[in-house]
Amino acid sequence: xxxxxxxxxxxxxxxxxxxxxxxxxxxxxxxxxxxxxxxxxxxxxxxxxxxxxxxxxxxxxxxxxxxxxxxxxxxxxxxxxxxxxxxxxxxxxxxxxxxxxxxxxxxxxxxxxxxxxxxxxxxxxxxxxxxxxxxxxxxxxxxxxxxxxxxxxxxxxxxxxxxxxxxxxxxxxxxxxxxxxxxx
Numbered sequence: 540x541x542x543x544x545x546x547x548x549x550x551x552x553x554x555x556x557x558x559x560x561x562x563x564x565x566x567x568x569x570x571x572x573x574x575x576x577x578x579x580x581x582x583x584x585x586x587x588x589x590x591x592x593x594x595x596x597x598x599x600x601x602x603x604x605x606x607x608x609x610x611x612x613x614x615x616x617x618x619x620x621x622x623x624x625x626x627x628x629x630x631x632x633x634x635x636x637x638x639x640x641x642x643x644x645x646x647x648x649x650x651x652x653x654x655x656x657x658x659x660x661x662x663x664x665x666x667x668x669x670x671x672x673x674x675x676x677x678x679x680x681x682x683x684x685x686x687x688x689x690x691x692x693x694x695x696x697x698x699x700x701x702x703x704x705x706x707x708x709x710x711x712x713x714x715x716x717x718x719x720x721x722x723x
Contacts, residue, residue, distance in 0.1 A: 540568075541718065542576045542590040547640045547688065548709025548722035554593040556586075556684040558620045561662045563594070570617055570660055573598045580717040582638045584676045586683030589639050591720065595620045597680035604672040614673060621657035623681055628652035628670065635679060635689045641715040643704055647692045649678050 545551055559566070569592070577585035577598060586597035597618050605612040628651030636644040653674045656666045669677055679689060690701050707713070711721050 540572045540575065541579045542572050543718035543720045544576065544580060544585075544589055544638050545591050545720045546708060546711070546713075546722065547637075547705055549639075549720060550722060551588050551591055551593055552639055552683070552688060553686045554588060555686045556588060556593045556595045559594045559596065567660070569596070570598060574600070574615075576717075577638070580638050580715075584680040585638065586680045588683050588686075595684045597621070597684060599673075599676050599680060601673045601676050608671050608673075611671075611673060617660040618655070618677070618680070619658040619660070619662075621655055621677075621681055621684065623653050623655045623678070624666070625654040625668075626650040626652070626678075627654075628674075633675060635675075635692075637679070637689055638717075639683075640688065640690070640705070640708055641713045641719075643690075643701065643708065645690060645693045645697055645701060647679075647689050649675050649692070653678060655681070 573585050583601055583603055584599040587594045599616050601611040601614040630648050630650055632646045632648045634644040635647045651674060652670045654668045658664050690698055709722060
């Protein structure tokens, strides 16, 4: 089932998300619906707060970047109760966008390598290190469960330049072909 995506300005996007337990109601369905929603909206990642759930859950599929990084072919993962434990490597800038901030992209500097501890959809615990696009996508989605949106990662001047566009987006002035929920 395709879920509505919560848009910039909605308070759920600013919440520090809560960890969940293995018996979280209908977790398998939520994960399946999040992937379906993400694909429908042409995204490569989606965090639970973006569908109105303030919980530490996000999904990613970095396979669209496999042409540039072949190891990302089939890279599809679920992250539950994730904690980034290390950020290393060279910082690099890349334009990022967000399904909760439609029509807006801006350069964001992130580390090239991260180590993260998380549980997968089978509730198995992992500690993995990711590099390149995978690390960037995971950091972006991880920010969501921490209540942080990508414009906050932009340089101060860029943030000021984005303010008017962000205000318009929060009022529903944008074009998207997916269901969404505005803030109250």
